[in-house]
Amino acid sequence: MNRTSHIAILITWCLFWPFSAGCGNSVELGQVAGTITLDGQPLAKAKIEFQPQEIGSPSYGRTDENGHYELMFAVDTPGAMLGKHVVRISTFRQEPGSGGPPVTIPERVPPKYNEKSELIREVKPGRNTFDFRLEGALSGPDG
Secondary structure, eight states: OOHHHHHHHHHHHHHHGGGOTTSTTOOOEEEEEEEEEETTEEOTTOEEEEEESSSOOOEEEEOOTTSEEEOEEETTEEOEESEEEEEEEEOOEEEOOSSSSOEEEOOOSOGGGTTTOOEEEEEOSEEEEOOEEEOOOOOOTTO
């Protein structure tokens, strides 16, 4: 093996080692799920992100029609890193149009719950349930 191959292997190992499930120093995760409502109604198809306040990788989820979500640390790994997280919730997204340009779904969640989030939650070992009762829906284009 030449020097370039060794360097490539080292770089690949350094990038993916922290996320490897079989490593002795694997990341400790807590399971996180809950329900999100906006002005008392289930918030469907919203994205939720838990970003560690300290160094670490975020976890993501999406709500179903009943506003229920479960966080995923990786594609096949449920949970979130232990510790305090800033939580961001958003409805803004782009969806494929039927044969035309993408359709933009507007933001309905106030900034204090997403880009200027005031939501902090601490993930502990085991199961964590975090329900979010958001208030102050932003008006859509029709209202």
